[in-house]
Amino acid sequence: MTQGGQTNPGRRTVLGAAVLGAGGVTLGVPGPASAASSKDGGSYRDLPVPTVVAHRGASGYRPEHTLGSYQLALDMGAHVIEQDLVPTKDGHLVCRHENDITGTTDVAEHPEFASRRTTKSVDGVSLTGWFTEDFTLAELKTLRAKERIPGTRQENTLYDGRWTIPSFEEVLRWAEREGRARGRRIWLHIETKHPTYFRDLGLGLEEPLARLLRTYGRHRKNSPNFLQSFEPSSMRRMAELVAAPRVVLLSGAATRPWDFQVAGDPRTVADLVKPEGLKWIAGFAQGLGPTLDLIIPKDATGKLGTPTTLVRDAHARGLVLHPYTMRNENSFLPADFRRGTDPTAYGDAFGALKVYFEQGIDGIFSDNPDTALLAAADFTRRR
Numbered sequence: 497m498t499q500g501g502q503t504n505p506g507r508r509t510v511l512g513a514a515v516l517g518a519g520g521v522t523l524g525v526p527g528p529a530s531a532a533s534s535k536d537g538g539s540y541r542d543l544p545v546p547t548v549v550a551h552r553g554a555s556g557y558r559p560e561h562t563l564g565s566y567q568l569a570l571d572m573g574a575h576v577i578e579q580d581l582v583p584t585k586d587g588h589l590v591c592r593h594e595n596d597i598t599g600t601t602d603v604a605e606h607p608e609f610a611s612r613r614t615t616k617s618v619d620g621v622s623l624t625g626w627f628t629e630d631f632t633l634a635e636l637k638t639l640r641a642k643e644r645i646p647g648t649r650q651e652n653t654l655y656d657g658r659w660t661i662p663s664f665e666e667v668l669r670w671a672e673r674e675g676r677a678r679g680r681r682i683w684l685h686i687e688t689k690h691p692t693y694f695r696d697l698g699l700g701l702e703e704p705l706a707r708l709l710r711t712y713g714r715h716r717k718n719s720p721n722f723l724q725s726f727e728p729s730s731m732r733r734m735a736e737l738v739a740a741p742r743v744v745l746l747s748g749a750a751t752r753p754w755d756f757q758v759a760g761d762p763r764t765v766a767d768l769v770k771p772e773g774l775k776w777i778a779g780f781a782q783g784l785g786p787t788l789d790l791i792i793p794k795d796a797t798g799k800l801g802t803p804t805t806l807v808r809d810a811h812a813r814g815l816v817l818h819p820y821t822m823r824n825e826n827s828f829l830p831a832d833f834r835r836g837t838d839p840t841a842y843g844d845a846f847g848a849l850k851v852y853f854e855q856g857i858d859g860i861f862s863d864n865p866d867t868a869l870l871a872a873a874d875f876t877r878r879r
């Protein structure tokens with residue numbers, strides 16, 4: 497495996513990982529800072545490649561960001577499980593993709609919270625709904641999670657109402673339990689959502705996140721988690737608080753991170769993927785989480801076009817790449833991998849994953865970790 501132009505024979509294949517377990521390590525005494533996520537064990541460089549990151553858990557099969565979704569992803573063998581973090585009014589971190597919980601919980605069915613429906617501007621976007629920062633953790637815990645896209649994933653609605661919104665600390669405890677039971681470390685990929693917006697509200701994400709990581713022994717360079725954000729300043733802040741590896745997320749080339757917009761930094765993602773931008777990111781992060789379109793842009797018909805040089809350029813700076821997001825349904829696949837006319841039906845996800853893996857990416861976020869794991873195993877076998 498070549499990383500940053502250097503051979504790294506220590507990296508295990510995905511097939512090896514299926515036997516050994518990602519980041520496999522013998523566990524110590526139970527307890528927050530001493531068990532599965534402790535200081536022992538290999539670094540992110542020892543993860544199987546391609547690494548399969550379960551996007552919001554196994555969100556293709558269960559309502560996202562629930563313990564049920566995380567559990568299924570882990571049971572499927574996902575190497576890393578993703579959490580998106582937003583704060584509560586009383587400063588707890590909870591796992592939601594948005595602070596607007598209208599679409600992923602039953603909050604609208606709670607008359608006691610009807611008056612909390614409001615309109616806000618979040619990162620320059622006007623949103624109307626219910627927001628985590630207006631609820632205490634105890635209040636949020638009275639809600640139930642539901643499927644975000646029931647029209648596409650009708651089967652997942654079977655699980656609506658089954659799970660609550662998990663606090664991040666609950667997830668850390670779950671990871672400890674699972675780590676002890678499985679005799680290995682449980683890898684997490686933890687994103688700070690809207691960090692500038694929340695800091696302006698007095699609800700900075702990074703300090704409570706760092707405190708929790710320290711409490712559970714996940715703050716070290718070799719701890720089994722990645723930290724990630726679309727706002728580079730959040731990763732720079734985390735770099736001052738903990739040593740855990742950091743990933744800068746990159747949206748479309750024409751976009752500008754929200755913290756850049758607030759700070760008057762004129763750079764766009766197109767600037768950040770140039771050698772100078774990558775050099776800057778490598779000063780405080782270990783990886784990139786680019787949208788897949790930055791690896792292979794699509795043409796006007798939605799088909800895959802010519803790959804960019806981003807993988808090569810990022811590797812030259814020593815950065816790993818975990819692009820997002822693979823999903824099995826036609827509506828989310830490049831046009832050349834759709835099958836039939838039903839947008840909710842599965843297309844040729846294996847074909848698309850193969851093409852993306854061939855670009856040399858180090859991992860991938862997928863809503864369907866079982867599919868991505870099989871594709872990774874196929875890819876590893878063929879090499």
Ligand code: G3P
Pocket residue numbers: 551578580593687724745785820821861
């Ligand atoms: O964090 C990687 C990927 O999850 C980024 O997209 O919007 O699903 O958080 P999003």
Ligand code: CA
Pocket residue numbers: 578579580687
């Ligand atoms: Ca995310």
